[in-house]
Amino acid sequence: MILDLLKKRKSIRNFTGKDVPDEIINYILEAGRLSPSGGNEQPWKFGVITDKALIHDISQIAYNQEWIIKASFLVILCTYNIAQSHGGRDVQKARFPRHSKIIEELDDEIYSKLHMEEHQTKIPGTHMVIAALEHGIGSTWVSYFDVDKLTSFLNLPSSYIASEIIAFGDPASNENVTVKKDLNELVFRNKFESWFSRI
Numbered sequence: 001m002i003l004d005l006l007k008k009r010k011s012i013r014n015f016t017g018k019d020v021p022d023e024i025i026n027y028i029l030e031a032g033r034l035s036p037s038g039g040n041e042q043p044w045k046f047g048v049i050t051d052k053a054l055i056h057d058i059s060q061i062a063y064n065q066e067w068i069i070k071a072s073f074l075v076i077l078c079t080y081n082i083a084q085s086h087g088g089r090d091v092q093k094a095r096f097p098r099h100s101k102i103i104e105e106l107d108d109e110i111y112s113k114l115h116m117e118e119h120q121t122k123i124p125g126t127h128m129v130i131a132a133l134e135h136g137i138g139s140t141w142v143s144y145f146d147v148d149k150l151t152s153f154l155n156l157p158s159s160y161i162a163s164e165i166i167a168f169g170d171p172a173s174n175e176n177v178t179v180k181k182d183l184n185e186l187v188f189r190n191k192f193e194s195w196f197s198r199i
Protein backbone atom coordinates (compact mmCIF):
# COMPACT_ATOMS: atom_id res chain seq x y z
CA MET A 1 0.00 0.00 0.00
CA ILE A 2 1.35 3.42 -0.91
CA LEU A 3 0.23 4.91 2.43
CA ASP A 4 2.35 2.35 4.31
CA LEU A 5 5.39 3.47 2.31
CA LEU A 6 4.62 7.16 2.78
CA LYS A 7 4.27 6.72 6.52
CA LYS A 8 7.88 5.51 6.61
CA ARG A 9 9.26 8.23 4.31
CA LYS A 10 11.52 10.88 5.66
CA SER A 11 14.25 12.98 4.09
CA ILE A 12 17.50 11.00 4.26
CA ARG A 13 20.76 12.95 4.41
CA ASN A 14 22.91 10.18 5.85
CA PHE A 15 23.83 7.62 3.18
CA THR A 16 26.12 4.57 3.34
CA GLY A 17 27.62 5.54 -0.03
CA LYS A 18 26.75 2.09 -1.45
CA ASP A 19 25.99 2.11 -5.19
CA VAL A 20 22.38 1.64 -6.29
CA PRO A 21 22.07 -0.91 -9.16
CA ASP A 22 21.11 0.46 -12.57
CA GLU A 23 17.87 -1.60 -12.62
CA ILE A 24 16.67 0.27 -9.53
CA ILE A 25 17.76 3.65 -10.92
CA ASN A 26 15.81 2.84 -14.09
CA TYR A 27 12.75 1.79 -12.06
CA ILE A 28 12.85 5.17 -10.27
CA LEU A 29 13.21 7.06 -13.57
CA GLU A 30 10.35 5.09 -15.09
CA ALA A 31 8.10 6.24 -12.24
CA GLY A 32 9.02 9.83 -13.16
CA ARG A 33 8.36 9.23 -16.84
CA LEU A 34 4.78 8.18 -16.10
CA SER A 35 3.86 11.54 -14.49
CA PRO A 36 0.96 13.68 -15.61
CA SER A 37 1.66 17.18 -16.99
CA GLY A 38 -0.39 20.05 -18.39
CA GLY A 39 -1.40 19.18 -21.98
CA ASN A 40 0.84 16.10 -21.61
CA GLU A 41 3.69 18.42 -22.57
CA GLN A 42 6.13 16.54 -20.28
CA PRO A 43 8.26 19.66 -19.97
CA TRP A 44 11.28 17.98 -18.41
CA LYS A 45 14.53 16.12 -18.78
CA PHE A 46 15.96 13.96 -16.01
CA GLY A 47 19.72 14.21 -15.45
CA VAL A 48 21.18 11.22 -13.60
CA ILE A 49 24.50 11.92 -11.91
CA THR A 50 26.47 8.93 -10.64
CA ASP A 51 29.99 10.32 -11.10
CA LYS A 52 31.34 10.99 -7.57
CA ALA A 53 33.42 13.98 -8.67
CA LEU A 54 30.38 15.60 -10.28
CA ILE A 55 28.25 14.87 -7.19
CA HIS A 56 30.93 16.60 -5.14
CA ASP A 57 30.89 19.65 -7.43
CA ILE A 58 27.10 19.79 -7.32
CA SER A 59 27.13 19.73 -3.51
CA GLN A 60 29.23 22.91 -3.70
CA ILE A 61 26.77 24.50 -6.14
CA ALA A 62 24.12 23.61 -3.54
CA TYR A 63 25.83 26.07 -1.21
CA ASN A 64 28.17 23.42 0.22
CA GLN A 65 25.52 21.03 1.52
CA GLU A 66 28.15 18.40 2.31
CA TRP A 67 25.74 15.59 3.07
CA ILE A 68 25.00 15.40 -0.69
CA ILE A 69 28.51 14.01 -1.34
CA LYS A 70 27.55 10.58 0.02
CA ALA A 71 24.48 10.20 -2.18
CA SER A 72 24.67 7.24 -4.57
CA PHE A 73 23.20 9.31 -7.34
CA LEU A 74 21.42 12.56 -8.00
CA VAL A 75 18.48 13.21 -10.27
CA ILE A 76 18.43 16.73 -11.64
CA LEU A 77 14.92 17.67 -12.70
CA CYS A 78 15.35 20.00 -15.65
CA THR A 79 12.59 21.90 -17.36
CA TYR A 80 12.08 24.24 -20.27
CA ASN A 81 9.87 27.10 -21.23
CA ILE A 82 6.82 25.87 -23.14
CA ALA A 83 6.72 27.31 -26.65
CA GLN A 84 4.14 30.01 -27.36
CA SER A 85 2.61 27.70 -29.98
CA HIS A 86 1.79 25.26 -27.12
CA GLY A 87 0.24 27.88 -24.87
CA GLY A 88 3.33 29.54 -23.41
CA ARG A 89 2.50 32.60 -21.35
CA ASP A 90 -1.18 32.31 -22.22
CA VAL A 91 -1.49 29.48 -19.70
CA GLN A 92 -0.08 31.71 -16.96
CA LYS A 93 -2.24 34.63 -18.03
CA ALA A 94 -5.32 32.42 -17.80
CA ARG A 95 -4.30 31.26 -14.32
CA PHE A 96 -3.56 34.79 -13.07
CA PRO A 97 -5.74 37.09 -15.17
CA ARG A 98 -5.30 39.96 -12.69
CA HIS A 99 -1.57 39.93 -13.48
CA SER A 100 -1.77 39.19 -17.18
CA LYS A 101 -0.20 42.53 -18.17
CA ILE A 102 2.86 41.91 -15.99
CA ILE A 103 3.13 38.32 -17.24
CA GLU A 104 3.02 39.59 -20.83
CA GLU A 105 5.72 42.17 -20.17
CA LEU A 106 8.07 40.00 -18.10
CA ASP A 107 11.55 39.69 -19.50
CA ASP A 108 11.98 36.29 -21.23
CA GLU A 109 14.76 35.15 -18.94
CA ILE A 110 12.96 35.98 -15.71
CA TYR A 111 9.76 34.47 -17.04
CA SER A 112 11.50 31.25 -18.01
CA LYS A 113 12.90 30.92 -14.49
CA LEU A 114 9.63 31.51 -12.71
CA HIS A 115 7.28 29.73 -15.05
CA MET A 116 4.79 27.05 -14.10
CA GLU A 117 6.73 24.18 -15.64
CA GLU A 118 9.36 24.54 -12.94
CA HIS A 119 6.70 23.60 -10.43
CA GLN A 120 5.51 20.75 -12.60
CA THR A 121 8.86 19.00 -12.06
CA LYS A 122 7.71 18.38 -8.47
CA ILE A 123 5.38 15.72 -9.92
CA PRO A 124 7.93 13.36 -11.53
CA GLY A 125 10.19 14.00 -8.54
CA THR A 126 7.48 12.85 -6.16
CA HIS A 127 6.86 9.72 -8.23
CA MET A 128 10.58 8.96 -8.12
CA VAL A 129 10.84 9.42 -4.35
CA ILE A 130 7.97 6.98 -3.81
CA ALA A 131 9.33 4.44 -6.30
CA ALA A 132 12.71 4.61 -4.54
CA LEU A 133 11.04 3.82 -1.20
CA GLU A 134 9.77 0.55 -2.64
CA HIS A 135 13.41 -0.50 -2.99
CA GLY A 136 14.49 0.85 0.40
CA ILE A 137 16.28 3.79 -1.25
CA GLY A 138 16.12 7.05 0.69
CA SER A 139 16.15 10.53 -0.77
CA THR A 140 16.06 14.24 -0.07
CA TRP A 141 14.88 17.05 -2.29
CA VAL A 142 17.30 19.93 -2.77
CA SER A 143 16.07 23.33 -3.91
CA TYR A 144 18.73 25.38 -2.17
CA PHE A 145 21.28 25.76 -4.97
CA ASP A 146 22.36 28.28 -7.56
CA VAL A 147 20.09 27.47 -10.51
CA ASP A 148 22.13 29.37 -13.09
CA LYS A 149 25.37 27.75 -11.97
CA LEU A 150 23.98 24.20 -12.08
CA THR A 151 22.32 24.86 -15.44
CA SER A 152 25.62 25.87 -17.03
CA PHE A 153 27.61 23.21 -15.12
CA LEU A 154 25.44 20.52 -16.77
CA ASN A 155 25.74 22.18 -20.20
CA LEU A 156 21.96 22.36 -20.52
CA PRO A 157 20.66 23.99 -23.72
CA SER A 158 19.79 27.66 -23.19
CA SER A 159 16.03 27.00 -23.12
CA TYR A 160 16.40 24.68 -20.09
CA ILE A 161 16.98 25.23 -16.40
CA ALA A 162 17.94 22.78 -13.65
CA SER A 163 14.95 23.28 -11.37
CA GLU A 164 15.36 20.67 -8.61
CA ILE A 165 17.88 18.13 -7.36
CA ILE A 166 16.93 14.90 -5.61
CA ALA A 167 19.72 13.06 -3.81
CA PHE A 168 19.17 9.29 -3.58
CA GLY A 169 21.04 6.62 -1.66
CA ASP A 170 21.13 3.71 0.72
CA PRO A 171 20.07 5.04 4.15
CA ALA A 172 22.84 4.75 6.76
CA SER A 173 20.52 4.88 9.75
CA ASN A 174 16.94 4.28 10.73
CA GLU A 175 15.71 7.69 11.80
CA ASN A 176 12.29 8.61 13.14
CA VAL A 177 9.90 10.08 10.62
CA THR A 178 9.24 13.81 10.74
CA VAL A 179 6.07 14.86 12.53
CA LYS A 180 3.36 16.19 10.21
CA LYS A 181 0.36 18.37 10.93
CA ASP A 182 -2.88 16.59 11.68
CA LEU A 183 -5.40 16.39 8.83
CA ASN A 184 -7.85 18.58 10.73
CA GLU A 185 -5.27 21.41 10.55
CA LEU A 186 -4.91 21.00 6.79
CA VAL A 187 -8.25 20.15 5.29
CA PHE A 188 -11.28 22.31 4.78
CA ARG A 189 -14.59 21.26 3.33
CA ASN A 190 -16.34 23.63 0.99
CA LYS A 191 -15.44 27.21 1.92
CA PHE A 192 -12.34 27.87 4.02
CA GLU A 193 -13.52 30.23 6.74
CA SER A 194 -16.72 28.52 7.71
CA TRP A 195 -14.92 25.20 8.04
CA PHE A 196 -11.96 26.43 10.10
CA SER A 197 -14.12 28.52 12.44
CA ARG A 198 -15.64 25.21 13.65
CA ILE A 199 -12.34 23.83 14.99
Ligand SMILES: Cc1cc2nc3c(=O)[nH]c(=O)nc-3n(C[C@H](O)[C@H](O)[C@H](O)COP(=O)(O)O)c2cc1C
Pocket residue numbers: 009010011012013065140141142143144145177178
Ligand atom coordinates in the same frame (compact mmCIF):
# COMPACT_ATOMS: atom_id res chain seq x y z
C1 LIG B 1 11.04 21.26 -2.67
C2 LIG B 1 11.90 20.88 -1.51
C3 LIG B 1 13.17 21.43 -1.39
C4 LIG B 1 14.03 21.05 -0.36
N1 LIG B 1 15.31 21.54 -0.32
C5 LIG B 1 16.17 21.08 0.63
C6 LIG B 1 17.54 21.49 0.63
O1 LIG B 1 18.00 22.27 -0.21
N2 LIG B 1 18.35 20.96 1.59
C7 LIG B 1 17.90 20.07 2.53
O2 LIG B 1 18.71 19.62 3.37
N3 LIG B 1 16.60 19.67 2.55
C8 LIG B 1 15.74 20.15 1.63
N4 LIG B 1 14.42 19.72 1.61
C9 LIG B 1 13.96 18.71 2.61
C10 LIG B 1 13.06 19.34 3.66
O3 LIG B 1 13.86 20.01 4.61
C11 LIG B 1 12.23 18.21 4.32
O4 LIG B 1 11.38 17.63 3.35
C12 LIG B 1 11.37 18.74 5.46
O5 LIG B 1 12.17 19.16 6.54
C13 LIG B 1 10.36 17.71 5.95
O6 LIG B 1 11.03 16.55 6.37
P1 LIG B 1 10.70 15.13 5.74
O7 LIG B 1 11.06 15.16 4.29
O8 LIG B 1 11.57 14.17 6.52
O9 LIG B 1 9.24 14.87 5.94
C14 LIG B 1 13.56 20.11 0.61
C15 LIG B 1 12.28 19.57 0.49
C16 LIG B 1 11.47 19.94 -0.56
C17 LIG B 1 10.12 19.29 -0.69
